[in-house]
Amino acid sequence: MLRRPKILAALAAVALPITLTGVSSGGPPATAAPLPAPAAVAATAYSAAAAKYGVPESVLLAVSYAESRWDDHGGAPSTSGGYGPMHLTALGASEVADLSGKQKVATADSLQTLDKAAKLTGLDASALRTDTTANINGGAAVLASYQKSLGLPVGAETSPAEWYGAVASYAEAGDKVAAAGFADDVYSIMARGAARTTNTGQQVVMPAVAVTPDKAQVSKLSLPAGVKPSTSNVECPPSLGCEWLPAPYSEFGTAGDYGNHDLANRPKTGKIDYIVIHDTEGTWQGVLNLVQDPTYVSWQYTMRSSDGHTWQHVKANDVAWHAGNWYVNMHSIGIEHEGFAPQGATWFTESLYRNSAKLVKYLAAKNDIPLDRAHIIGHDQVPGTVPSTVRGMHWDPGPYWDWEHYFDLLGAPIYGHNVFPVKAGSIVTIKPGFQGNVQVVNNCDAPGTPCTPQGTNFVYLRQAPDDNAPLVKDIGLHPDGSDGTTDVSDMGSRAAAGSQYVVAQRQGDWVAVWYLGAMGWFKSPASTPDAFAKPGLVVKPKAGKASVPVYGRAYPEQAAYPANIPYQTVTPLQYSIGAGQAYPVSDLNIETDYYRAVTFAEQPPADHVQVIGKDRYYQIWFGHRMAYVRAADVDVSPAI
Structure with a gap:
């Protein structure tokens, strides 16, 4: 959509938080790379830490699962500076500088649990970051300190019901509503139980524990009350505790210029078909400053990484300027998640995933949006509007967003069952896994350098059924006709989890699908498939x-x-x-x-x-x- 000349230039420059970086012309073959081999830690580390610091083991396990699903991420920090399975946080100088006034004091204090753990345990901060056993001990010590500060009993034999306030404190939330939301998540995990294999290959099992927590304990927390959606201006599920921080609808500059969204009356002026998942490419406070700038663009929601706290900026019935495609803007809601798509060493937090899923389920039910990958989409799925805009379209949330886990949280798992044969003419859904699907990606941190190996959400497509064949071409991203690359921003040769294709051919372990007007090949052995056939309709x-x-x-x-x-x-x-x-x-x-x-x-x-x-x-x-x-x-x- 064309707008007034002055704002058009601004929109072209800043309409999206990520710009397409220079695409490399080469790089190593895009075969899966092995993960580094961190020291394996037995699940008994949780029971030992629980006994040592007087925390019920079920509480420690459930908090850790809610923070990281028990993964240590090889010692790499999350997008909010948290480390290890207990997500011990260390706010960096740049993040502190991004805050202001009371926010700087309160947030800098709450987001320093790694230092708190070091003082409580006597363990070195470096060990707490990288050693899983030390990290679990640090988290247990911090939990116990919160319990003591509330004047509540400590001991591994104490009832998990008596730890609600301490668990809420561990959320590092900004208000009681958000803290209670985290605690509710933890206790729901405890009630269901969980079992999974961690990124270090350790099987951890948490039996279900039926418990009715003492929710009144949250009143003892030294936090502001927070805003409940049922009595405020926001459109959020009650458990999320969103805040209203309006994007400005106002005139600026010369006559005719205005920002940063459009009033509408959806669905009467256009139904809402999509929810677009973005990442911010910046820390939350800086992004909140941007959305309040009338000369910038807008989106409906911003979500903080550390605790999933959410701000709403634009009403769902109005049209935000977030997708870089006016048709998609007309029919979508945009959610910005604090994080960095190209920084391969960081990871999106479990609090972010869980709260985002809560919000998306609420919005999807309210607006009759299907919970599938065709309607809950990444910014990287939004098409260019005309040929000249294709190359500049954005690619967040990028290759490190775990779509499979996200849709599990949405209660709409990505299809993955060997019920129908994968053959020419069938529709297949891509499901490569995430944790063990480590694809070669380059240029995350600096040109010409490989990204830190970690789970990815896609498989590469090749021009022939051969591991050494070049990647498929995308004439929109590479107008010169060159092959696809392994650059982190080059989406042109990738089939992401949940996406669907029609099979053109099959040769042994290799499957060819129709892709951008040609065939793209990927390996999907029958014993460990990356794609599963399902019924559906096709166009020809x-x-x-x-x-x-x-x-x-x-x-x-x-x-x-x-x-x-x-x-x-x-x-x-x-x-x-x-x-x-x-x-x-x-x-x-x-x-x-x-x-x-x-x-x-x-x-x-x-x-x-x-x-x-x-x-x-x-x-x-x-x-x-x-x-x-x-x-x-x-x-x-x-x-x-």
Whole structure:
């Protein structure tokens, strides 16, 4: 969508928090790399630490699971500076500098549990970061100190019900609502029980414990009460404790310039089809400062990494400027998550994942959005609007966002069952796992350097069924026709978890799928598959058509526009679907429309109009992003 000249330049420069970095032309073959081998730690470390510091083992295990799912991440910090399975935090100087006033004092104090653990245990801070046993001991000591500070009994034999206040304190939250939300998560984990193999290969089991915690203990915490959504301005589930921090809808500069979103009346002015997952590429306070700048852009929610605390900025019925594609903006809600897509050594926290899933489930239910990867999408799935914008589209949350775990938390696991055979003509869903799926990625921290090995959410696609074959081409990202690369920002040769494709061929362990108008090959042995077949609908070019175009937006035909609204040209992207190819349908019922909103007003004026067309489109899976095809160009049929 075109806006006034001055703001157009600003939007082009800052519309998204990540810019596409220079794509490398080479690099090592994109085969899986081994993880470093950290020292294995037996699950008995939890029982030993619980006994030593007087914490019920079930409480210690459940807190650790809620923080990290018991992974130590090889000693690498989380996006909020937390380490190890207990997520002991050490706020860096840059993060402290990013805060102001009372926030700086309160947050810097709460986000220093690693130093607190060092004082309580006598262990070196370096050991607490990198040694899993030391980290578990540090977390147990901090929990016990919180229990004592509340004047409550300490001892491994004490009832887990008596530890609610200490668990809430461990959240490092900014208010009692958020702290209680974390404690509720911990006790729900305790009630269900859990078992998994950690990143060090250790099997940890936590039996289910039925307990009714003393929630009144949260009143003893020295924290502000917080805002409950039921009595505030925000649109959030009650357990999340969101705050309202409005993005400015205001005029600035010369006449006609305004920011940083548009008033609307969704779903009457366009239904909400998508929730877009972003990461901030900055720390939370800096991002909150940006969203309050009328010359910048906007999104509906920001979520802090350390505790999943959430701010809402734009109402769901209004249109935020966050996706870099006006059609997707018209039909989506954007959530920014504190984190850094290119920094391969960091990891997104479990608190962030869990609270984000709570928010997405709430918004999806409220707006009738399907809980699948075609509608709960990454910013990296948003297509370019016209050929010239494809290369500059953004790629967050990036290769290190665990889509499989995220959809487990949403209660809508990504499909992964060997029920149907994977054969030519079938639809397959990519599910490579995350923890053990370590793909070669480059240039996270500096040009020409490999990224720290860790789990990734994708498989690479090659031009032939050979480990040494070049990666598939993406003419949108590489207009010169060069091969795909392993650069962290180069999404052009990747099939991410949850994405769907139609099988073109199969040769032994190798599967070829239709991808960006050509075939892309990946290895998926029957014994350890990375893709699973499922029923569904596919689109193919109508008989007699050598190829059909694909589009980055579903805009109306020219005849649909009133005389006072300029026609928004329907422009195909640089890709096409050739005869004999097929792509999965991800939505047959999208709106063909354009929301005209180019003037400032306190209420949506008469010229804020939804133009609705008669030319139907379908949303399809196409390469690493979604795309749209005209219904008149294709036939829809069940997959084989």
